[in-house]
Amino acid sequence: MSAAVRPPDADVVAKFLRNGCxxxxxxxxxxxxxxxxxIQQNWQLDVTITSGPYAGTHAWVLRTDAEATVQSSSARDRxxxxxxxxxxxxxxxxxxxxxxxxxxITGRPFFIMEKLPxxxxxxxxxxxxxxxxxxxxxxxxxxxxLAKIHTVGPPVEGLEFLQTFHASDCIAAYRTYLDTLDEAxxxxxxxxxxCERRAPLEEETTFIHRDFRTGNYxxxxxxxTGLLDWEFAAxxxxxxxxxxxxxxxxxxxxxxxxxxxxxxxxxxxxxxEAASGRKVSMDDLHYWQVMAHIRWSIIALQQAQRFLAxxxxxxxxxxTGKIVAELEWEVLQxxxxxx
Amino acid sequence: MNDRxxxxxxxxxxxxxxxxxxxxxxxxxxxxxxxxxxNALGIAARELESRDVDIASESHSLAALYENTAQTGxxxxxxxxxxxxxxxxxxxxxxxxxxxxxQHLIKAARAKLxxxxxxxxxxxxxx
Numbered sequence: 001m002s003a004a005v006r007p008p009d010a011d012v013v014a015k016f017l018r019n020g021c022x023x024x025x026x027x028x029x030x031x032x033x034x035x036x037x038x039i040q041q042n043w044q045l046d047v048t049i050t051s052g053p054y055a056g057t058h059a060w061v062l063r064t065d066a067e068a069t070v071q072s073s074s075a076r077d078r079x080x081x082x083x084x085x086x087x088x089x090x091x092x093x094x095x096x097x098x099x100x101x102x103x104x105i106t107g108r109p110f111f112i113m114e115k116l117p118x119x120x121x122x123x124x125x126x127x128x129x130x131x132x133x134x135x136x137x138x139x140x141x142x143x144x145x146l147a148k149i150h151t152v153g154p155p156v157e158g159l160e161f162l163q164t165f166h167a168s169d170c171i172a173a174y175r176t177y178l179d180t181l182d183e184a185x186x187x188x189x190x191x192x193x194x195c196e197r198r199a200p201l202e203e204e205t206t207f208i209h210r211d212f213r214t215g216n217y218x219x220x221x222x223x224x225t226g227l228l229d230w231e232f233a234a235x236x237x238x239x240x241x242x243x244x245x246x247x248x249x250x251x252x253x254x255x256x257x258x259x260x261x262x263x264x265x266x267x268x269x270x271x272x273e274a275a276s277g278r279k280v281s282m283d284d285l286h287y288w289q290v291m292a293h294i295r296w297s298i299i300a301l302q303q304a305q306r307f308l309a310x311x312x313x314x315x316x317x318x319x320t321g322k323i324v325a326e327l328e329w330e331v332l333q334x335x336x337x338x339x
Numbered sequence: 340m341n342d343r344x345x346x347x348x349x350x351x352x353x354x355x356x357x358x359x360x361x362x363x364x365x366x367x368x369x370x371x372x373x374x375x376x377x378n379a380l381g382i383a384a385r386e387l388e389s390r391d392v393d394i395a396s397e398s399h400s401l402a403a404l405y406e407n408t409a410q411t412g413x414x415x416x417x418x419x420x421x422x423x424x425x426x427x428x429x430x431x432x433x434x435x436x437x438x439x440x441x442q443h444l445i446k447a448a449r450a451k452l453x454x455x456x457x458x459x460x461x462x463x464x465x466x
Contacts, residue, residue, distance in 0.1 A: 035371075175426065178422075183415065183418070184415075184418040184419040184421065184422035184423075185422060186418055186421045186422045186425055186444060186447070187444050187447075187448055189421075189422045189425040189426050190425050190440070190441075190444055192426070193425055193426060193428065315372070315375050315376065315379060316375060318379070319375055319378060319379060319382075322382055322455045323455070325448065325451035325452045325454070325455040325456065326452060326455060326456050326459050328448050328451070329448050329449075329452050329459055332441075332444060332445055332448055
């Protein structure tokens with residue numbers, strides 16, 4: 001980790017928790033940075049609450065922006081609302097506990113949530129055969145969880161702020177972002193045009209996670225124990241989520257397992273279809289895989305801009321800009337047949 | 340004239356030292372960062388090594404794409420024009436035009452990938 005990553009002040013957090021928990025005293029015994037947060041930082045807090053409704057010793061997570069830049073407080077506020085909803089509906093989201101939008105506490109907005117058991121790290125989940133002992137069973141659980149997320153439709157009280165992303169919305173949003181950059185990206189333009197010409201005429205609208213992939217779900221003893229990173233959640237085409245986890249960029253170089261580097265397509269799509277009552281054609285999957293690689297390119301470009309223009313001296317962000325070449329290569333591979 | 344070793348030679352020996360001497364004995368919690376540094380040094384060396392050839396090749400390929408048109412400019416300007424034209428569907432008049440565009444994009448993308456992730460080139464594009 002870079003030296004610039006400083007933990008929040010334990011005493012300050014303890015004081016916040018004492019108030020939040022209505023306790024006589026709260027103690028933060030340890031603060032550890034959890035891996036996998038280029039956009040957000042997740043700090044594990046080992047806390048002891050002496051009294052009140054939260055009395056006891058807990059492993060909680062403090063989630064905050066990675067750097068004190070750009071992000072508006074509403075980002076944390078909204079993710080907190082999504083977590084509340086997703087947790088309540090049994091979508092394996094961590095239980096959110098306290099939201100703090102007061103930047104006087106740690107310098108940036110944050111929230112506290114429960115820590116779920118299990119391992120998320122993609123390079124572990126795709127490689128540890130003692131963790132994933134039965135790929136088909138794991139794929140079935142992922143399919144069932146995704147189908148359950150997609151049973152939710154708009155409107156939902158408290159989630160009015162969620163944006164809608166159908167194919168045409170995605171294309172427009174990505175083009176708008178590309179137009180803000182100095183350098184042109186002809187391959188991404190090619191991919192976007194490909195998507196535009198083949199955009200579905202009709203699309204369903206459901207609750208979508210928009211980052212449902214290996215690296216974001218937790219696994220323990222071959223069981224999916226949680227789903228993290230709900231900040232991109234939106235209304236949109238459920239097929240986007242289905243294809244996202246099948247995109248090459250989330251296989252962690254275990255390319256023979258199409259589904260997130262952990263399972264075969266046959267172990268994931270049929271159970272998803274059975275659980276959702278929705279048909280997923282190979283054409284649909286192909287279409288949204290192209291879109292997935294374009295979208296991840298856009299996110300990678302955004303992260304690189306935080307290094308290039310945003311003053312964040314992070315090697316990880318810098319290298320993310322160099323991932324785009326690989327993603328563009330995949331876009332070209334996937335769009336080989338023009339008609 | 341700077342004295343040798345030049346930038347490329349220095350990047351290579353720095354990366355060699357890092358991967359041969361530091362990485363094998365590194366603490367597990369430093370491995371990720373050290374690998375990122377090695378990756379960055381490797382990319383920088385490859386980019387430096389092929390930059391001149393790549394720029395010439397991309398410019399040449401772009402010029403061929405805009406042959407018989409009034410479009411001229413620097414590499415950056417030509418790429419901006421290309422992006423605009425692709426978005427506007429200007430290469431969709433004929434299959435031949437589209438194929439030529441695709442060949443150009445593949446060539447430019449291949450050159451970039453050879454720098455950032457050479458192993459990725461092993462997955463061949465047909466056509």
